[in-house]
Amino acid sequence: DVKVTQSSRYLVKRTGEKVFLECVQDMDHENMFWYRQDPGLGLRLIYFSYDVKMKEKGDIPEGYSVSREKKERFSLILESASTNQTSMYLCASTIDRGRGNGYTFGSGTRLTVV
Amino acid sequence: RKEVEQDPGPFNVPEGATVAFNCTYSNSASQSFFWYRQDCRKEPKLLMSVYSSGNEDGRFTAQLNRASQYISLLIRDSKLSDSATYLCVVLTGGGNKLTFGTGTQLKVEL
Numbered sequence: 001d002v003k004v005t006q007s008s009r010y011l012v013k014r015t016g017e018k019v020f021l022e023c024v025q026d027m028d029h030e031n032m033f034w035y036r037q038d039p040g041l042g043l044r045l046i047y048f049s050y051d052v053k054m055k056e057k058g059d060i061p062e063g064y065s066v067s068r069e070k071k072e073r074f075s076l077i078l079e080s081a082s083t084n085q086t087s088m089y090l091c092a093s094t095i096d097r098g099r100g101n102g103y104t105f106g107s108g109t110r111l112t113v114v
Numbered sequence: 115r116k117e118v119e120q121d122p123g124p125f126n127v128p129e130g131a132t133v134a135f136n137c138t139y140s141n142s143a144s145q146s147f148f149w150y151r152q153d154c155r156k157e158p159k160l161l162m163s164v165y166s167s168g169n170e171d172g173r174f175t176a177q178l179n180r181a182s183q184y185i186s187l188l189i190r191d192s193k194l195s196d197s198a199t200y201l202c203v204v205l206t207g208g209g210n211k212l213t214f215g216t217g218t219q220l221k222v223e224l
Binding site: 033035040041042043044045048058090097098099100101103105106107108 | 118122145146147148155156157158159160163201203204205211212214215216217
């Protein structure tokens, strides 16, 4: 069974900390995505990557960066965590981003910044 | 205006009822359309794609109206296990990204 694994299910960090959220997929997918999900706002795209060392900004990249050193791993970095980054973070991957029915999501990381 | 709009609900319906959800999208260049299901505190999972001719998968029927930029999902004979949030999802940006609605919450009750 194909899998997208996020390293932490729950995370609590302090304001100003540098935070790393890790995502690993075992499907050899080129395309990987980071979303955040907030009540009333739905899922919003932060960054995506369509190849190793490639990255593209999504709709809300401010305050975030990403790293894709290996095909299977896509990391989201909060350079200096703030309370407004408290959210559910979801990683996804797909072999073909032109097919919206081929996305697999990780189970999410619920981040609380205090 | 949001790119994809849905009524957040909740829709509370008895078991066995038929329930319909609607969704509108603003980008007329949108290419593909989907319904995803998200259980409480879980990740979204694909429920079904939506085709221009309409499509059915068991108790679920999806319809697309490109002229009105409108997508619907009909669930017949609701089960308790159908309780979830249903996300309307549109493929946009030259096929680069999925845009999600905020979701419609369904609660099926005894």
